[in-house]
């Protein structure tokens with residue numbers, strides 16, 4: 041039963057990253073690449089009716105984590121206290137920027153919320169990348185000092201950074217050069233992804249320009265991916281046992297690779313949806329590769345004293361997990377149905393829905 | 399190890415943060431839930447009668463609804479996170495149970511609501527009126543389902559059922575359906591929904607009164623006043639009886655010490671307890687000052703017998719007394735007092751409406767207009783009654799506050815985030831007010847399109 045919920049949780053998380061990821065990416069494009077008011081408006085139109093439903097994937101993943109793996113939820117949420125609260129504040133700013141902007145027609149007002157929306161999107165992308173970095177690198181579970189745990193073995197607390205920004209330091213911080221690197225990877229990935237969404241959902245003049253930008257960013261991304269894979273092995277060597285034992289798990293890195301390479305043909309695609317599919321595939325592949333190589337660990341320990349948190353030692357009790365599976369399957373079918381309805385109602389380009397205009 | 403006073407500070411800041419963020423959050427869902435019903439009503443009325451003013455009314459309220467909904471969303475996400483960030487020990491121990499209903503809320507209601515809201519707000523032209531009505535109905539169902547599931551979660555904390563405690567202190571679920579058959583759940587759900595309908599009915603009526611008094615948007619003003627008064631009267635009556643009575647009985651039965659504290663009963667009285675209308679609790683001498691009371695009524699209301707005995711607070715051991723008896727007592731009396739005023743106001747309005755005099759009765763419209771903040775106060779006071787009365791327990795009779803807090807988050811960090819939330823929410827609150835005023839001022843009808 042743990043495995044069922046592990047799979048469910050990861051599917052939900054990756055769906056979240058793909059969906060809200062294009063929101064964040066659109067925000068970053070909005071911040072850096074949109075020139076005219078018209079371009080900005082069409083970017084907002086492209087995500088307007090969707091961002092709220094996309095964010096629900098985060099809430100629902102949180103809920104599933106809470107009930108299926110309560111120990112992991114408690115440990116990681118209190119341990120990553122500060123960055124999580126910062127993420128909450130950023131999510132608030134972003135949503136408010138998007139919703140309030142059109143309520144008053146004043147140049148300064150609009151500028152203010154445009155920036156709030158763009159900067160919050162950018163920082164959120166950095167944070168989510170850094171979060172993945174923290175999980176990969178592992179944390180000092182039990183807050184061990186001189187070989188002795190100062191907390192229960194599954195609790196920890198991380199400062200935002202330590203003065204050296206060194207991932208291998210004894211007192212780790214959320215932000216170090218390794219996690220920042222992953223933050224940058226996330227920004228580039230999501231910018232490409234968001235640009236693809238804009239191309240898909242609008243016929244804005246920005247679209248041709250975006251294709252060129254995507255191509256260049258993809259070159260950067262390819263280099264960064266190789267770099268972070270190498271550094272990952274320096275920071276926390278992973279034996280890759282899963283990939284060696286279960287050959288089918290090769291699907292994941294292959295998916296990521298295809299997604300990354302496909303993006304290089306951005307100028308040749310006949311359909312607007314192709315680019316978006318490739319960037320989704322890349323996100324899916326890189327996320328699942330990470331998860332699969334860590335498995336069964338969910339949060340690795342960096343000390344010898346306390347064991348890593350795994351699928352097995354953080355799960356809730358069997359009965360709850362089993363009845364949960366019952367209602368979850370019903371709910372999942374409904375969610376897919378809503379999703380299909382939503383896509384059909386808002387199919388095609390959304391250039392003139394006038395999002396946020398009153 | 400952490401010193402005692404540092405530990406107290408830590409708990410204090412965590413409590414203040416939770417209390418502040420949830421109180422702020424709940425200002426929005428109470429309108430979301432009630433208003434979704436009223437909008438569906440307006441749209442339905444339009445479909446049946448074809449009178450365009452009802453469609454305009456629906457469109458007008460959708461604008462306020464959208465704004466309010468967005469505020470509910472952004473302030474709701476921190477709550478879900480805070481169980482883990484600030485109450486980690488509590489989450490670890492009870493997550494297998496309360497996580498269940500919280501996860502259901504996300505899967506069953508938030509997805510439903512948020513998917514259809516987009517269509518409801520932007521889809522009128524794409525969908526046509528009938529389907530547009532259906533999407534509104536879906537939003538309404540989602541909002542009310544979300545209220546139900548969050549109250550199911552809350553009911554378990556007030557009155558735990560269907561669980562077993564393991565040796566390591568963990569609570570495990572043993573009976574899923576018990577969570578929904580919890581005797582605490584339905585009464586508090588009905589009471590809470592009636593209360594949220596009060597908020598929205600007063601809101602709508604109040605805006606209507608504003609238009610009539612300032613001689614603008616007269617047709618819309620009349621529709622708003624009429625609808626608000628009819629729904630408001632029904633809801634005000636429902637909140638007192640039967641639902642208020644039902645929740646009160648649950649408290650007597652399952653949490654007698656809370657009941658004694660909220661009613662201000664210190665001593666057990668032989669031959670029937672009086673009901674306190676006014677008075678100030680004196681916690682040093684354990685009595686009530688300056689009281690005005692009516693003999694024997696409390697016993698009758700509670701047990702339908704004039705001489706039934708109600709246990710006073712002084713009969714319970716100090717450590718299980720609610721930690722803030724005066725706060726609890728005032729919250730309760732504010733809620734009930736306002737409830738009485740709501741019934742009186744709405745009755746007066748309804749009578750005048752029936753006599754076709756309401757739209758000219760300026761004094762009454764004035765009263766209606768300035769009532770707008772009071773349902774919010776009553777709702778908040780009701781929640782403070784519930785939550786202060788639960789202290790010192792996090793899970794009633796089973797888990798204390800001090801055992802639920804996050805072990806590694808220091809008081810300093812909790813205070814930092816508390817201050818941040820306060821600053822951010824004050825800003826949000828001001829912006830929200832400003833924009834609502836702007837929408838109301840512009841009024842329905844002209845240039846209405848949520849295009």
Ligand code: HDD
Nearest residue numbers: 586590593596638642643645646734737776777780781784
């Ligand atoms: C407009 C708001 C409003 C009004 C007028 C009333 N209530 Fe209320 N009350 C609430 C809004 C509310 C609430 C905020 O919605 C609460 C908090 C928890 C809940 O389910 O409802 C609540 C809780 C609550 C509780 C606490 C239950 C517990 O401890 O869990 C009691 C005993 C009552 N109510 C009783 C009454 C009575 C006898 C009223 C008679 C007029 C009344 N309420 C009017």
Ligand code: HEM
Nearest residue numbers: 413416417420421424548551552778781782785786789792
């Ligand atoms: C919407 C209305 C609600 C309001 C206004 C409200 C208010 C409060 C207040 C004032 C406190 C602080 C009590 C104290 O520390 O003395 C509190 C605590 C808490 N409430 Fe509620 N509450 C509401 C609903 C809920 C619901 C639905 C849940 C559960 C799902 C919940 C769970 C908690 C928890 C976990 C705490 C922290 C522990 C505690 O302080 O008791 N609350 N709430």
Ligand code: HEM
Nearest residue numbers: 099427430470471474475477478508511512541544545548
């Ligand atoms: C601890 C308590 C609570 C938590 C964890 C919580 C969580 C949330 C979250 C995450 C959202 C955003 C949903 C979205 O993105 O669509 C939200 C909104 C909402 N909540 Fe709360 N909430 C709490 C208290 C309450 C209470 C007491 C009620 C009502 C009885 C309530 C009813 C709603 C409603 C109707 C919304 C409107 C928006 C929506 O559902 O999407 N919530 N809440």
